[in-house]
Amino acid sequence: MPEHAEPPHHAGHRDRLRRRFTTSGSEALADYELLELFLFRSIPRRDVKPLAKTLIQRFGDLGGVTAAPVEALTEVKGVSEKTAVDLKLLQAAASRMAREGVLDRPVISSWSALIAYCRTAMQHEPVEQFRVLFLDKKNRLMGDEVVSKGTVDQAPVYPREVVKRALAHECSAMILVHNHPSGDVTPSTADIEITKTIIAAAKPFNIVVHDHLIIGRETTASFKSLGLI
Structure with a gap:
C-alpha cells in the first residue's frame, strides 16, 4: 500500500x-x-x-x-x-456435531438431541427426503440413511427397501423422518398410509417403528404425539 x-x-x-x-x-x-x-x-x-x-x-x-x-x-x-x-x-x-449428541445414547431419553440432529440435517433441504434411523435393542442409534429423495413435495418410498435396510443393520427399531420443504408439517394422507405400510412390513421381523417425524423450517411433527402411531 x-x-x-x-x-x-x-x-x-x-x-x-x-x-x-x-x-x-x-x-x-x-x-x-x-x-x-x-x-x-x-x-x-x-x-x-x-x-x-x-x-x-x-x-x-x-x-x-x-x-x-x-x-x-x-x-x-x-x-x-x-x-x-x-x-x-x-x-x-x-x-x-449434532449427531454426536445422539450416538451411543438411548434416543428415547435423548429426544431433544435427536430432534436437533434431524432438524440440522433436514430443515433446510430444498427437496423432500426420507430418512430412517435404525436403533438397537437399547434404542441407541446404530445407523442413519437417506432412503429416498424426490421433489419439493414428494419423495418415493418403498417399504420393502426400508425393511431390507433394517434387516441389513440388524436393528430392533426404527424412527422414520422426512421433511416438508413447504414448511407445513401436517401429515398428508400419503404420509399416514406409507407409515402404516412400513409398520406392517416390519412387524413380522419384530422391528418396531417408534415414531415418524416430519421436519419443517420452523416446527416438527411427531406421528406418535399426534396419535397416528
Whole structure:
C-alpha cells in the first residue's frame, strides 16, 4: 500500500467483529455477521459484509445458506466454488456435531438431541427426503440413511427397501423422518398410509417403528404425539 494511501474502509472491521464475538458471544451477532466471520478465512482480502447480507437474503438464514447446493451458491456473484465448498463444510460439521449428541445414547431419553440432529440435517433441504434411523435393542442409534429423495413435495418410498435396510443393520427399531420443504408439517394422507405400510412390513421381523417425524423450517411433527402411531 502506498505510504499515504488510506486503508480500505473495511480495515479494522474484521478485528472489531472478532472482538464482539469473543467478548459477547454469538448471540450478540446477527446471522450475516456470523457468516462474515466465517467468510473472512475463505475470502481474506475483500469486504465480505455485502456478500454475507446477499447470501442471507437469498437463502433465508444462516442454515439456509449452508444447506444450499454448491451450484446455487456459486450463482451468487462473489462466491467461488472454493467458497461454496467451505460453506458446505460448515453444514457438514454442524450435522456431525449434532449427531454426536445422539450416538451411543438411548434416543428415547435423548429426544431433544435427536430432534436437533434431524432438524440440522433436514430443515433446510430444498427437496423432500426420507430418512430412517435404525436403533438397537437399547434404542441407541446404530445407523442413519437417506432412503429416498424426490421433489419439493414428494419423495418415493418403498417399504420393502426400508425393511431390507433394517434387516441389513440388524436393528430392533426404527424412527422414520422426512421433511416438508413447504414448511407445513401436517401429515398428508400419503404420509399416514406409507407409515402404516412400513409398520406392517416390519412387524413380522419384530422391528418396531417408534415414531415418524416430519421436519419443517420452523416446527416438527411427531406421528406418535399426534396419535397416528
